Amino acid sequence: MSNVFIAFQKNEDSRAIVNAILADNPGAIVSDQPAMVKIDVPGHLVVRKSTIEEEIGRAFDLQEMQVHLITMSGNVDETDDEFTLTWHQ
Amino acid sequence: MAVKSIAPYEFEQKDTADKFPTPLLYIGWEDHKMFCAPFCAPMPPTMKFGDLVNGALPGMYGAHPDFARIDWDQAEWFMSGKPFTPDMDKTLAEHGLGHKSVIRFRTPGLTGLSGSCF
Amino acid sequence: MDMKATKKLGLKERYNLMTRDLAWNPSYQAVKDVFPYMEYEGIKIHDWDKFEDPFRMTMDSYWKYQAEKERKLYAIIDAFTQNNGHLGVTDGRYINTLKLFLTGVSPLEYMAHRGFAHVGRQYPGAGPRVACMMQSLDEIRHAQTQIHSLSNYNKHYNGFADWRHQHDRVWYLSVPKSFFDDAVSAGPFEFIVAIGFAFEYVLTNLLFVPFISGAAYNGDMGAMAFGFSAQSDESRHMTLGLEIIKFILEQDPDNLPIVQAWLDKWFWRGYRVLTLVAMMMDYMLPKRVMSWKEAWEIYAEQNGAALFNDLARYGIKVPKGWEQACKDKDHLSHQAWNVFYNYGAAAPFHTWAPSEKDMEWLSAKYPETFDKYYRPLWQHYAKEQAEGKRFYNGTLPMLCQVCQVPMFFTEPDDPTKVAYRESEYKGMKYHCCSDGCKHIFDNEPEKYAQSWLPVHQIYQGNCFPEDVDPTQPDFNPLAEVLRWYKIRQGEDNMDYADSPDKKNFENWRSQATGN
Numbered sequence: 001m002s003n004v005f006i007a008f009q010k011n012e013d014s015r016a017i018v019n020a021i022l023a024d025n026p027g028a029i030v031s032d033q034p035a036m037v038k039i040d041v042p043g044h045l046v047v048r049k050s051t052i053e054e055e056i057g058r059a060f061d062l063q064e065m066q067v068h069l070i071t072m073s074g075n076v077d078e079t080d081d082e083f084t085l086t087w088h089q
Numbered sequence: 090m091a092v093k094s095i096a097p098y099e100f101e102q103k104d105t106a107d108k109f110p111t112p113l114l115y116i117g118w119e120d121h122k123m124f125c126a127p128f129c130a131p132m133p134p135t136m137k138f139g140d141l142v143n144g145a146l147p148g149m150y151g152a153h154p155d156f157a158r159i160d161w162d163q164a165e166w167f168m169s170g171k172p173f174t175p176d177m178d179k180t181l182a183e184h185g186l187g188h189k190s191v192i193r194f195r196t197p198g199l200t201g202l203s204g205s206c207f
Numbered sequence: 208m209d210m211k212a213t214k215k216l217g218l219k220e221r222y223n224l225m226t227r228d229l230a231w232n233p234s235y236q237a238v239k240d241v242f243p244y245m246e247y248e249g250i251k252i253h254d255w256d257k258f259e260d261p262f263r264m265t266m267d268s269y270w271k272y273q274a275e276k277e278r279k280l281y282a283i284i285d286a287f288t289q290n291n292g293h294l295g296v297t298d299g300r301y302i303n304t305l306k307l308f309l310t311g312v313s314p315l316e317y318m319a320h321r322g323f324a325h326v327g328r329q330y331p332g333a334g335p336r337v338a339c340m341m342q343s344l345d346e347i348r349h350a351q352t353q354i355h356s357l358s359n360y361n362k363h364y365n366g367f368a369d370w371r372h373q374h375d376r377v378w379y380l381s382v383p384k385s386f387f388d389d390a391v392s393a394g395p396f397e398f399i400v401a402i403g404f405a406f407e408y409v410l411t412n413l414l415f416v417p418f419i420s421g422a423a424y425n426g427d428m429g430a431m432a433f434g435f436s437a438q439s440d441e442s443r444h445m446t447l448g449l450e451i452i453k454f455i456l457e458q459d460p461d462n463l464p465i466v467q468a469w470l471d472k473w474f475w476r477g478y479r480v481l482t483l484v485a486m487m488m489d490y491m492l493p494k495r496v497m498s499w500k501e502a503w504e505i506y507a508e509q510n511g512a513a514l515f516n517d518l519a520r521y522g523i524k525v526p527k528g529w530e531q532a533c534k535d536k537d538h539l540s541h542q543a544w545n546v547f548y549n550y551g552a553a554a555p556f557h558t559w560a561p562s563e564k565d566m567e568w569l570s571a572k573y574p575e576t577f578d579k580y581y582r583p584l585w586q587h588y589a590k591e592q593a594e595g596k597r598f599y600n601g602t603l604p605m606l607c608q609v610c611q612v613p614m615f616f617t618e619p620d621d622p623t624k625v626a627y628r629e630s631e632y633k634g635m636k637y638h639c640c641s642d643g644c645k646h647i648f649d650n651e652p653e654k655y656a657q658s659w660l661p662v663h664q665i666y667q668g669n670c671f672p673e674d675v676d677p678t679q680p681d682f683n684p685l686a687e688v689l690r691w692y693k694i695r696q697g698e699d700n701m702d703y704a705d706s707p708d709k710k711n712f713e714n715w716r717s718q719a720t721g722n
Contacts, residue, residue: 002513009435035423035431063268067275070419070438071412073510075453075517076261076446080218087517092651093394095247102633102656104663113666115605115638117625123584125546126604126613127625129662149602169629169636189636191605191627203583206623207545 003029004045004074004085007038014068016056017047023055024048036070045074047083104189112188114181116149119195120206123153127191132181139177155199167193222263227256230333242331248394251459255332258454262443269341273348276436280352283432288359294719295426298493299712300703305357305430306366306556307491308418311383311483313353314374318387320346322402326395335454338447339399345440349433356433363715364708366555369693373555376670377692378661379483379547381611385658386480390473392654396455397469403448405473405526409514411441412506413481417488420496456521463522472650474526475643479610482543489540489569490561498572503536528643531619537573538622541581542615548588549600550613553685555694557703560588580622597702601685603662607640609647609655616640632656 006021008014014037021039022028024046031038039045052060062083074085092098106112112134117127128149132141142161150156166175168184169191175184186192201207216224233241245252286292296302320343327339361367374380390401419434421427455462485499496502515525544558551558561569566585569577591598604613618624628645630637632652639645648655664670671677671687686696694700703709 002509002516004513005510009439033420033423035435036420063262063264063272066262066439066442067272067279068439069442070435071416072442072445073513075449078218078261078263087513088520089513089516092653093248095244098653100653100657102635103658104656104660104667105635108667109663110666110668113663117605117627119625120623122542122545122615122617122623122625123587123598124600125542125549125615126606127627128602129605129666130602131666152598170627189638191629191636191638193627201583202587205580205583207580207584207587 001042002087002089003040003042004072004087005038005040006045006047006072006085007036007070008068009070010035010037011068013056013064017052017065017068019055020051021045021047024051041085043087043089045085049081106188109188114186115189115191116146117191117193118150119193120200121150121153121155123202123207124150127193132186134182134187135180137178137180138175138184141181142177153201155196155201158199159196163197165195165197167195218263222260222265225265225267226260226337227333230336238331242329244329244395245331248396249465250396250455250462252332252455253458255330255334257457258332258334259450260334260338261446261450264337264341264443266337269344273344273440276439277348277352280432280436281355284356284359284429287356287429287432291715291719292428293360293363294712294716295428297425299709300491300557300559301421301425301427301493302360302364302708302712303366303556303558303703304418304421304487304491305360305427306364306370307483307487308430309353309357309367309370310373310377310380310555312414312418313350313357313370315383315387316346316350316353318391319402320344320350322387322391322398325391326398329395335447335451338443342403342440342444342447345437345444349437349440352433352436356429359429363711365695365706366557366699366708369555372693376661377555377694378550378553378606379612381659381661382483383480385611386476389476389654396465399448399451400455400466400469401473401476403444404452405448405470406477407441407444408448409474409511409526410477410481410507411445412510413502414484415441416506417484417496417499417502421488421492424494424496425492452518453521456518456523460522467523468650470523471527472647475528475641475647476610478528478532479607479612479640479644482539482612485540486543486547489572490544490565495568499540500536500572503533508533527646528641531641531643534619535616537576538580538617541569541573541577542617542622545584546604546613546615549598550604551702552599552601552700553689553692553694555692555699557701557706557708559703560585560592576622592702592704599701603665605638606660606662607644608637608658608660609639609644611658611660612640614638614640 008017018037025041027041029040049060049062072085074087077084109131111131113129114132115127115129118124166173323339323343323346327336327343330336357367374384390398393401415434415438419431419438422430422434452466455466488496488499488502547554547558566582588598607614614625616626618626626641628639628641630645630648637648639648665688670691672691675687689696698707
């Protein structure tokens with residue numbers, strides 16, 4: 001099963017997003033690099049608005065994530081509540 | 090495949106011989122990649138092969154320590170990858186070398202810096 | 208009074224209202240006349256509404272988030288400038304990677320802007336049109352932010368000032384230039400498969416992660432800032448590329464062989480352009496991020512494998528040339544740096560032989576190949592340089608007709624042998640560096656017979672300044688070509704060791720840390 005991944009710039013807002021992803025994706029592997037954090041998950045990754053809002057302590061529009069996004073891998077699907085990456089294999 | 094287009098697709102070739110003052114020849118010295126790629130140089134078709142070897146090659150390849158050790162009698166020559174034996178007194182044209190021909194030479198026993206083929 | 212909060216529209220509904228539902232089918236002009244490029248490539252689209260932009264960006268969101276990125280970015284650029292941030296980089300050699308970037312990559316951002324604006328107009332579907340328009344805006348933003356960011360370096364260092372002039376003329380820059388010219392002069396479907404998918408999805412991480420991480424590792428906040436700012440747009444671009452290719456494949460089975468052929472061609476063309484990145488990572492970064500080999504293994508072999516497994520359900524196969532690119536990973540960067548070492552007098556950035564420490568790293572990262580094939584070369588060069596005989600190659604190289612790179616590439620199974628491939632077209636010989644480029648030539652010889660090859664153009668006499676006088680006794684054709692390139696002898700070119708850049712960097716740094 002191949003990994004999907006998502007990578008963010010390192011800043012205070014993305015820290016909350018990363019924590020949310022780790023909470024919602026049990027198979028996640030974090031790779032911490034200068035100025036960038038990359039998260040790999042086998043097959044499927046979900047970013048959940050409600051979890052981010054708990055972490056960040058304010059309302060959060062999922063599209064705001066794009067300001068911090070560096071790169072990603074997998075098929076994207078997005079609604080108001082969830083942003084997912086999936087390999088169909 | 091050929092180019093797909095919505096109108097006739099007819100354009101001039103950029104590098105026909107008539108565009109050059111002198112036709113181009115490509116020359117490579119096998120196993121000496123210190124010279125990162127084969128050379129491209131204008132060589133008149135009337136030039137004798139011997140003048141290419143003795144006149145042009147030293148300037149091109151002299152910087153390599155192997156160059157001074159070459160025994161030209163042992164050198165092997167290739168034209169478009171096929172072996173040929175040059176006649177030092179015949180011209181490039183007489184050898185069938187023309188615009189954008191490619192020749193290589195190999196100097197058996199000489200395999201570059203510490204045998205690395207550089 | 209009973210106040211009922213109206214239910215907000217969901218993301219999907221908002222997106223449809225602001226894109227698809229604002230589109231219309233022309234009724235007073237024929238669709239074929241409004242969209243004239245849709246049929247000639249042989250691609251069949253039956254229902255444009257089936258294209259779904261997964262990011263579902265509407266223009267209002269776009270402006271909001273792009274504006275925020277700009278504000279953040281320019282604040283960082285200002286801070287970097289005010290603080291003499293350039294003196295914080297690891298070593299003055301690092302700055303040469305930025306010269307490579309500005310001359311080679313930034314103009315491509317501009318061409319991507321042009322290309323996406325064009326195809327965005329040409330597709331009948333509202334969804335792809337909106338996505339292409341946003342990408343076109345992103346790309347000009349990238350060009351602008353890179354120019355702004357790097358203008359700070361231009362104040363202090365050589366080799367930046369004439370990037371635009373040089374992109375159109377200098378020998379190695381015809382490699383990226385011809386790559387994009389090839390794409391924008393292809394049809395709209397080929398363009399989007401070439402750039403949107405093959406470049407922006409399959410290969411993008413191999414361009415941007417090395418440069419941006421390189422910036423981060425080497426203390427370059429300016430480049431890092433624009434890099435990350437651009438990357439956040441890249442995710443949308445990647446998604447467009449992947450979605451469009453799935454859309455095209457789902458529309459008609461006849462599209463598969465056409466798309467596969469484009470994938471084969473453009474993977475190979477993009478891979479050849481990445482030669483410059485390979486050598487940058489392994490030889491030009493004072494503090495290295497990872498080796499080209501490692502980057503290839505992560506971003507191509509692992510990630511690419513995942514991607515092609517996913518696309519297998521459409522009948523897509525791994526691109527031709529994939530296997531060779533994987534074999535090359537142990538050799539590419541070393542051989543490529545040798546080209547620039549050879550022709551260091553003709554490039555507007557500095558070159559140098561790796562130090563002992565550098566070679567320790569290279570040896571560790573390339574245990575099977577570095578010491579055997581490449582160490583002797585660098586040791587020889589170092590020795591010659593120490594004796595005052597730094598090697599500069601004075602004869603012009605043979606170039607590949609398609610990728611336009613000097614023909615340094617070796618046979619896939621023998622890294623000691625230069626690869627030569629020959630074709631004939633209209634009675635003339637054409638030469639390529641590899642099976643990959645030869646296939647591209649043989650498929651469309653009419654196109655590649657038009658390649659503006661810098662070496663051939665020099666020999667045709669087309670690369671001299673207007674005031675050149677070949678009758679002068681001291682006429683030096685190569686010096687005149689450098690003048691035409693606007694490469695200033697002894698300033699922009701030659702070894703780093705003798706450069707004004709090195710002197711200045713070290714001088715200013717000592718001034719910044721002493722009294």
